[in-house]
Amino acid sequence: MSRRTVAGAALLAVALALPLALAGTRYANYVEHLAVQVMLMGLYAMAWDFLNGYVGIFSFGHAAFFGTGAYVTAILIVRGAVTSAPLVVAAALVASAVVGLVVGYLASRVGSVAVFLVTFACAEALYLIVLADPRGITNGDNGLPGVVPAHWLGLDLTDQVTFYYLALTVLVLAYLALVRITRSQFGQVLLGIRENEVRVRFAGYHVEHYETAAVAVSAVFAGLAGALTALHERIASPETLGWAVSGDAVLYATLGGTGTLLGPVLGAGLVIAAREVLSDFFRSWLIFVGATYIALVFFLPGGLYPVLFPEKKRR
Amino acid sequence: MIFVLQVLNGLTIGAIYILLASGLTIVFGLQGIVNVAHGVFYMLGAYLAIDLYPRIGFAATLVVVFLITGALGLVLELVGVRPLVRWKRHGMQVLVLTLGVAIIASEVTKLIWGPVPRLSEVPAALAGATTIGPIVYPTYWLFVMGFTALFMTLLALAFYRTTLGILVQSIALNSEIAQAMGTNAPRINSLVFALGTGVAGVAGVLAGPILSVYPTMCFDLLMILFVVVILGGLGSLLGIVVSGILIGLVNAFGVAYLTGTVGNILAFAVMIAVLIFRPLGLFGRAGILK
Amino acid sequence: MLTLDGVTAGYGDTTVLWDVSLDVRAGEAVALLGRNGMGKTTTLRAIMGLNPARAGRIAFKGRDITRLTPFQIARCGIGYAPEGRQLFAPLTVVQNLRIPFVNKHPDPRQWPAQLERVFALFPVLRERSRQHAGSLSGGEQQMVAIARALVGGDELLVLDEPTEGLAPTVVAAIVEGLRTLKAQGQTVLLVEQNAHTAFAVADRAYVLEKGRIALARATAELRHDAAAVQRYLGVDA
Numbered sequence: 001m002s003r004r005t006v007a008g009a010a011l012l013a014v015a016l017a018l019p020l021a022l023a024g025t026r027y028a029n030y031v032e033h034l035a036v037q038v039m040l041m042g043l044y045a046m047a048w049d050f051l052n053g054y055v056g057i058f059s060f061g062h063a064a065f066f067g068t069g070a071y072v073t074a075i076l077i078v079r080g081a082v083t084s085a086p087l088v089v090a091a092a093l094v095a096s097a098v099v100g101l102v103v104g105y106l107a108s109r110v111g112s113v114a115v116f117l118v119t120f121a122c123a124e125a126l127y128l129i130v131l132a133d134p135r136g137i138t139n140g141d142n143g144l145p146g147v148v149p150a151h152w153l154g155l156d157l158t159d160q161v162t163f164y165y166l167a168l169t170v171l172v173l174a175y176l177a178l179v180r181i182t183r184s185q186f187g188q189v190l191l192g193i194r195e196n197e198v199r200v201r202f203a204g205y206h207v208e209h210y211e212t213a214a215v216a217v218s219a220v221f222a223g224l225a226g227a228l229t230a231l232h233e234r235i236a237s238p239e240t241l242g243w244a245v246s247g248d249a250v251l252y253a254t255l256g257g258t259g260t261l262l263g264p265v266l267g268a269g270l271v272i273a274a275r276e277v278l279s280d281f282f283r284s285w286l287i288f289v290g291a292t293y294i295a296l297v298f299f300l301p302g303g304l305y306p307v308l309f310p311e312k313k314r315r
Numbered sequence: 316m317i318f319v320l321q322v323l324n325g326l327t328i329g330a331i332y333i334l335l336a337s338g339l340t341i342v343f344g345l346q347g348i349v350n351v352a353h354g355v356f357y358m359l360g361a362y363l364a365i366d367l368y369p370r371i372g373f374a375a376t377l378v379v380v381f382l383i384t385g386a387l388g389l390v391l392e393l394v395g396v397r398p399l400v401r402w403k404r405h406g407m408q409v410l411v412l413t414l415g416v417a418i419i420a421s422e423v424t425k426l427i428w429g430p431v432p433r434l435s436e437v438p439a440a441l442a443g444a445t446t447i448g449p450i451v452y453p454t455y456w457l458f459v460m461g462f463t464a465l466f467m468t469l470l471a472l473a474f475y476r477t478t479l480g481i482l483v484q485s486i487a488l489n490s491e492i493a494q495a496m497g498t499n500a501p502r503i504n505s506l507v508f509a510l511g512t513g514v515a516g517v518a519g520v521l522a523g524p525i526l527s528v529y530p531t532m533c534f535d536l537l538m539i540l541f542v543v544v545i546l547g548g549l550g551s552l553l554g555i556v557v558s559g560i561l562i563g564l565v566n567a568f569g570v571a572y573l574t575g576t577v578g579n580i581l582a583f584a585v586m587i588a589v590l591i592f593r594p595l596g597l598f599g600r601a602g603i604l605k
Numbered sequence: 606m607l608t609l610d611g612v613t614a615g616y617g618d619t620t621v622l623w624d625v626s627l628d629v630r631a632g633e634a635v636a637l638l639g640r641n642g643m644g645k646t647t648t649l650r651a652i653m654g655l656n657p658a659r660a661g662r663i664a665f666k667g668r669d670i671t672r673l674t675p676f677q678i679a680r681c682g683i684g685y686a687p688e689g690r691q692l693f694a695p696l697t698v699v700q701n702l703r704i705p706f707v708n709k710h711p712d713p714r715q716w717p718a719q720l721e722r723v724f725a726l727f728p729v730l731r732e733r734s735r736q737h738a739g740s741l742s743g744g745e746q747q748m749v750a751i752a753r754a755l756v757g758g759d760e761l762l763v764l765d766e767p768t769e770g771l772a773p774t775v776v777a778a779i780v781e782g783l784r785t786l787k788a789q790g791q792t793v794l795l796v797e798q799n800a801h802t803a804f805a806v807a808d809r810a811y812v813l814e815k816g817r818i819a820l821a822r823a824t825a826e827l828r829h830d831a832a833a834v835q836r837y838l839g840v841d842a
Contacts, residue, residue, distance in 0.1 A: 058407050106590055114549060116349060116410060117541040124538050125583040243534065254411060286422045293415025297399065297408045478707055481700050485693050492691045495653050497679035497708030497757065
């Protein structure tokens with residue numbers, strides 16, 4: 001049994017038991033709320049890591065997908081009066097996929113460094129559009145509150161504990177799905193593109209199509225995280241499309257460990273926990289973030305994951 | 316008449332974009348890295364100008380800011396970028412590093428100078444308006460345009476006529492072979508990087524009276540800057556001149572006829588449209604060209 | 606002048622050269638022969654510091670250059686003409702030549718003299734001097750590449766396949782040029798797949814096989830050893 005499996009199993013067990021252990025205590029809600037944030041941001045960062053660590057596309061605009069998921073969910077519920085959670089989330093996923101295809105199309109055609117800039121630009125464009133709110137749909141910089149879904153299969157999704165387990169389930173399933181994808185033929189081609197694009201091209205694969213598809217896949221998972229976040233927080237705010245959120249994906253993944261899928265979840269957990277604890281002490285949380293980026297680059301370029309679990313990554 | 320004024324506005328804004336973009340795009344052409352902290356030097360220039368101008372006058376401010384932001388840029392390059400390039404970890408790592416620097420700088424600026432935006436003064440010597448035929452236009456804005464035009468001309472001359480310029484081109488074309496020909500690429504790269512940040516600082520001084528000065532300006536302008544650089548083609552001087560002017564115009568007309576943020580969105584739309592047909596930008600190619 | 610001692614080098618995870626030792630004495634022309642993929646270019650790149658040696662020692666004029674950066678090595682007095690020419694295409698011929706001169710030659714006033722020396726060797730270049738290097742023919746580009754290695758006044762010329770892919774008449778012109786240089790006392794290390802060129806120019810030859818030195822002989826001997834030539838180079842001498 002590798003260290004990784006043991007740690008993973010233990011973590012899962014803790015996660016499952018947490019609400020039960022906390023039930024009735026004063027800070028149950030607070031901790032669970034935080035834990036859900038960690039899981040959803042972890043999912044979001046996992047989606048980013050899929051694109052960066054396995055395909056080699058460094059996106060600095062993942063907020064575009066996250067925010068799309070959040071806003072589509074919010075708009076449908078608040079403006080469209082569609083309250084069926086699965087329907088709304090499904091729509092959010094489709095929307096994210098579409099945005100992913102567009103961004104992916106662009107990203108696959110520019111050079112590897114320009115991808116950073118282009119994805120950033122796309123996210124900013126969406127951000128500005130939502131802020132400007134030309135048709136009065138998004139409510140501009142106030143965000144869109146009142147995102148309350150109807151009960152689903154008898155479950156009250158506004159209940160913290162219920163949502164906690166929902167998020168946990170989604171996270172685990174998403175992880176398994178992404179692992180499956182990376183091991184599929186599609187995933188192998190993507191890995192090949194990352195390692196040696198020219199050779200893959202000569203083998204007859206249309207690289208741009210694969211890259212576009214990869215971005216779309218990543219977008220769907222990121223959008224899922226966004227949609228669930230909107231349901232969880234019951235509001236969709238423009239920040240979900242901002243560069244800070246894009247940067248968060250990068251931070252969680254690079255801290256936790258790129259190319260590992262689980263590392264980002266770890267990173268998300270650490271950063272969110274630290275933010276809670278430290279933002280009372282530091283006037284400027286962002287300075288800490290900036291310093292972490294710098295320290296990472298010099299001391300932990302692979303993130304924490306390879307330090308904790310130094311086995312060779314399975315491809 | 317209004318049309319002409321808007322064109323002039325666009326050219327002025329475009330001039331600032333061009334000044335800033337030149338540093339970014341040349342450094343990319345040379346080392347293949349993106350300096351996300353480029354906007355920080357611009358911001359620093361703007362803030363320093365507010366404090367310095369009343370004391371030492373405009374011309375001196377330009378020089379001092381250039382030296383300060385250039386020196387700071389040199390430090391960043393030597394301490395941060397060079398080791399990463401040497402460990403062959405550039406690209407994404409430099410990006411993350413400079414991003415960290417930018418975030419810290421922005422926050423520190425907010426802490427020191429406060430979050431409230433400011434507008435710096437137009438230098439007395441350039442205040443007022445100039446009349447050209449039927450057009451009356453602020454003198455300072457004309458100055459900014461002229462300054463940029465002069466700068467870009469000098470830059471082009473430096474690239475194509477001087478030995479140093481040829482060395483720089485050779486590094487951009489084939490850094491390995493340039494070094495095998497005895498070119499001290501690391502030193503030249505550092506020099507160019509520092510010049511780029513110095514110019515960014517100067518751009519900040521110039522832009523102060525035109526755009527407002529606030530702690531997140533390093534990021535907001537960076538966004539447009541990226542559009543300019545990508546649209547023009549990474550590593551192309553001619554590219555940024557053309558795209559700088561284009562985006563400046565788009566912005567000016569966008570702001571005038573539609574609301575402010577839409578102007579920015581238009582810029583993105585233009586970039587995306589061009590990228591679909593020319594993924595490398597208007598003039599993108601390996602190596603620097605005019 | 607140049608010594609390689611037990612040099613091991615490669616790319617990424619692969620090792621291409623194993624324990625290679627060779628030397629080039631002043632005034633000699635030495636050829637490094639072998640078929641494709643045997644490690645000839647890797648050897649030159651290791652010398653120039655472009656693919657630094659992982660083990661072993663490289664010394665030039667008594668100085669250890671194993672760990673120096675490429676531009677430092679070039680400035681020690683080694684002129685390099687890489688495989689595939691790799692000229693700076695948008696720059697003119699003169700500009701291409703100016704670069705190594707400016708970097709390496711101790712006396713800036715010698716520029717006209719060095720240019721003249723190069724044009725005397727390859728007269729064709731005189732007319733082409735203001736043209737973009739990329740617009741020249743293959744043979745002319747090769748001449749520029751060799752000129753580039755020369756113009757800095759270096760003591761050692763390192764040439765990687767100077768006649769590759771060129772028409773026989775052009776090859777002859779280049780071989781003539783190299784022989785002239787040698788007669789002038791220039792020390793040369795050249796990599797060649799083409800045995801004829803090597804034999805026409807070099808005094809001694811090393812043969813690389815799968816990253817190791819298999820043979821070290823005087824070319825006068827080697828050219829008559831048809832069996833060896835066939836075995837290692839797959840060509841009839």
